[in-house]
Amino acid sequence: MADTHSVIGTKNKKGQTYTDTWQLMHEAPRTPSFYTGSEVIKEALRRASCDVMIAYPITPQSEAAALIGELFAEGYIGDYFRGESEFAVMSQCAGAAFGGARVFTTTAGPGTMRAMENFPMWAGARLPIQMIVTCRGINSPLSIQPDTLEIAYLLNTGMLVWHAETAQDFFDWILKGYMVSEEPDVHLPLALCCDGFFVTHTKDVVNLTPADMCLPPYDPYRSPVPCMDMECPPVRMMRDPFVMKSNYISYATHASWQQEVWAAIERSRKHTIKWLNGLIETENVDADVLIVASGTAVSQGREAIRLLEDEGMRVGLVKVKALRPWPGEEIREATKHAKHIFVPEFNVTGWLAKEIKATIPNSDRVHAGPHVCGGMTMPPEIIVQEIKTALGMKAMSLAGRGS
Amino acid sequence: MSKERIKIAPEMYDIMPPEYQDLVQKSTYGKEGRGWKDIGTSKELIEEHSLCAGCPESMAFRYILASLPTPEDTVMVGSTGCTSLVFPHVAVHNIHSLFGNQNAIASGLKRALTVRFPGRIKDVVVLAGDGATVDIGLDMTMQAWFRQEKFTTICFDNELYANTGGQESGLMQKGFVAKMAPVGKTFEKVRLPEIAREAGCHYVVNCTVSKPSLVEKVIRNAVLIARELGPTYLQLYTPCILEIGKNSMEGLQEMRDSEKPNERFAYKEYISEPAKQFLAELAAKDKEKKDAAKQLTGQEA
Numbered sequence: 285m286a287d288t289h290s291v292i293g294t295k296n297k298k299g300q301t302y303t304d305t306w307q308l309m310h311e312a313p314r315t316p317s318f319y320t321g322s323e324v325i326k327e328a329l330r331r332a333s334c335d336v337m338i339a340y341p342i343t344p345q346s347e348a349a350a351l352i353g354e355l356f357a358e359g360y361i362g363d364y365f366r367g368e369s370e371f372a373v374m375s376q377c378a379g380a381a382f383g384g385a386r387v388f389t390t391t392a393g394p395g396t397m398r399a400m401e402n403f404p405m406w407a408g409a410r411l412p413i414q415m416i417v418t419c420r421g422i423n424s425p426l427s428i429q430p431d432t433l434e435i436a437y438l439l440n441t442g443m444l445v446w447h448a449e450t451a452q453d454f455f456d457w458i459l460k461g462y463m464v465s466e467e468p469d470v471h472l473p474l475a476l477c478c479d480g481f482f483v484t485h486t487k488d489v490v491n492l493t494p495a496d497m498c499l500p501p502y503d504p505y506r507s508p509v510p511c512m513d514m515e516c517p518p519v520r521m522m523r524d525p526f527v528m529k530s531n532y533i534s535y536a537t538h539a540s541w542q543q544e545v546w547a548a549i550e551r552s553r554k555h556t557i558k559w560l561n562g563l564i565e566t567e568n569v570d571a572d573v574l575i576v577a578s579g580t581a582v583s584q585g586r587e588a589i590r591l592l593e594d595e596g597m598r599v600g601l602v603k604v605k606a607l608r609p610w611p612g613e614e615i616r617e618a619t620k621h622a623k624h625i626f627v628p629e630f631n632v633t634g635w636l637a638k639e640i641k642a643t644i645p646n647s648d649r650v651h652a653g654p655h656v657c658g659g660m661t662m663p664p665e666i667i668v669q670e671i672k673t674a675l676g677m678k679a680m681s682l683a684g685r686g687s
Numbered sequence: 688m689s690k691e692r693i694k695i696a697p698e699m700y701d702i703m704p705p706e707y708q709d710l711v712q713k714s715t716y717g718k719e720g721r722g723w724k725d726i727g728t729s730k731e732l733i734e735e736h737s738l739c740a741g742c743p744e745s746m747a748f749r750y751i752l753a754s755l756p757t758p759e760d761t762v763m764v765g766s767t768g769c770t771s772l773v774f775p776h777v778a779v780h781n782i783h784s785l786f787g788n789q790n791a792i793a794s795g796l797k798r799a800l801t802v803r804f805p806g807r808i809k810d811v812v813v814l815a816g817d818g819a820t821v822d823i824g825l826d827m828t829m830q831a832w833f834r835q836e837k838f839t840t841i842c843f844d845n846e847l848y849a850n851t852g853g854q855e856s857g858l859m860q861k862g863f864v865a866k867m868a869p870v871g872k873t874f875e876k877v878r879l880p881e882i883a884r885e886a887g888c889h890y891v892v893n894c895t896v897s898k899p900s901l902v903e904k905v906i907r908n909a910v911l912i913a914r915e916l917g918p919t920y921l922q923l924y925t926p927c928i929l930e931i932g933k934n935s936m937e938g939l940q941e942m943r944d945s946e947k948p949n950e951r952f953a954y955k956e957y958i959s960e961p962a963k964q965f966l967a968e969l970a971a972k973d974k975e976k977k978d979a980a981k982q983l984t985g986q987e988a
Contacts, residue, residue, distance in 0.1 A: 338795065365834070378795060379795025382795075383796040383797075402788075513780065514760050517692060
């Protein structure tokens with residue numbers, strides 16, 4: 285059986301040194317590199333000691349999925365292939381994870397929706413698969429443009445869900461994600477989301493860890509459920525399969541299993557706080573007005589704050605990094621002074637605002653918006669206008685918005 | 688898996704369930720030439736099941752588990768249906784995840800086991816009903832064959848959805864009146880064995896489970912060919928006596944009636960050229976071994 289500790293300092297077949305992850309992420313030298321988000325995903329995977337990656341084309345994740353294929357050809361990934369649909373791919377990922385592999389995949393928009401049946405199964409089967417979600421529209425008529433509505437559907441699957449703002453988040457969180465997911469008291473899949481195109485297709489300076497250092501390999505024997513490889517006793521799992529029974533034992537078993545999945549999300553909190561340095565980041569939260577956002581809406585919020593600062597108005601910021609586990613305590617604390625809380629989002633329903641309203645006292649402080657969707661960009665000016673309008677201030681009229 | 692792994696520490700022996708004690712003492716993990724004749728004299732890899740009395744699927748299950756060439760290194764993949772009532776009693780690692788995705792699960796599983804255990808045998812065997820294999824899962828069934836995934840797909844064909852109460856399935860005969868086919872099924876039984884051949888399977892057999900020795904032979908061939916060459920497919924008639932209006936003791940006769948010449952489960956097989964060659968080599972090796980054994984016993988005598 286693989287012993288994670290004994291391999292630290294040894295080399296893999298590509299000559300990379302298995303490195304303690306804390307040391308790799310916090311102490312190893314970093315090299316600034318100018319990459320697209322897709323290229324950053326590839327570079328993170330190069331260092332992830334990944335056993336199996338399964339790919340399927342869908343915009344805007346196709347480039348990243350294909351680039352990881354190049355890594356496979358170079359010998360950095362154990363196995364790699366193109367599945368036949370996202371539903372099949374997520375099942376193939378499950379099969380590989382059941383067999384004890386560290387598994388990675390990427391998807392987007394309609395692909396996430398097509399694969400949806402798999403996600404509660406992943407969580408229930410305690411498979412620590414990592415799935416990159418490069419969010420895009422899921423509406424009809426067909427759209428390939430950025431839109432984060434699909435995240436709303438992931439929030440109740442039992443998966444861990446993180447929302448990256450930048451390519452740097454992405455690089456770090458892919459590697460850190462496995463550390464949280466694979467903890468024996470967590471052992472859950474992670475949906476690592478970003479806003480498609482804005483992160484995947486733009487170039488940014490990203491500080492990379494050395495390419496000759498990689499994560500320790502996954503040890504499937506630390507899993508809280510048996511790895512399906514016939515290397516441990518194949519005991520009969522139950523005397524009376526409760527799968528389709530209608531009796532109290534059956535209900536109680538299923539209920540406690542679901543509760544255990546959500547308890548595992550709770551237990552992931554301490555690990556997530558450690559690795560992500562908190563579930564949220566805050567700036568100037570003593571201000572009367574706050575912007576609370578996740579993903580690239582955070583970046584647009586920062587710009588709006590700068591514009592308002594120029595006009596002499598002080599606005600604070602809360603960046604929500606983890607959605608599952610949900611940073612309820614942190615958000616309550618960060619928003620306790622705020623009189624007005626604005627939640628800009630790249631989707632039509634405002635799922636983040638709903639989560640925040642359900643979390644804080646006096647939820648009428650929450651202004652759900654501005655919302656853009658269907659691929660629209662979110663110029664900082666519309667955030668500024670939303671804030672000014674809500675506060676009864678005179679706002680510049682914006683062309684095309686009928687205001 | 689080494690047999691050492693299932694051994695019980697002497698201090699713990701008396702607190703282990705009797706079926707586990709039996710498994711350690713009398714199972715056939717690692718036994719060369721294991722087969723259906725071990726049933727009755729060894730510990731089977733299936734405990735009591737919760738299928739209907741007389742269900743031919745329960746016979747099929749027992750023959751298959753007795754015939755797997757290397758159960759100690761085999762992982763099975765099931766799907767939703769009557770089989771999922773049995774798998775929890777099976778002493779071989781097995782996966783149930785969703786309905787119809789069994790060949791996708793098996794694809795990922797086989798690849799993971801190949802990455803993790805280079806140079807070692809780790810067989811993967813899919814066992815699912817006809818709804819899972821042909822209807823909801825057909826895409827994934829066939830795509831695994833196109834990709835030449837090295838595992839065996841077994842379909843328990845009972846020609847309907849048994850577990851949900853007897854609805855029409857793609858493998859149902861034309862004209863059969865069932866739930867969701869209120870005026871009789873309007874199209875022919877899907878010809879999956881022929882599709883399997885065209886999709887790249889190296890070994891395809893269509894038969895009933897009336898003869899255990901035949902089941903043993905085709906299971907062994909299918910698993911060994913899949914291990915070496917590529918996908919194999921077995922379609923086994925396991926009639927749902929409940930839903931076709933038969934009594935508990937009539938399952939065997941139903942299978943015998945359906946396997947007569949020109950009936951839909953008359954024995955049919957397809958073997959690819961490389962698989963034929965492989966089986967011939969296997970037979971030659973077996974003969975060599977038997978001859979050597981004969982010679983040895985001759986010398987001893």
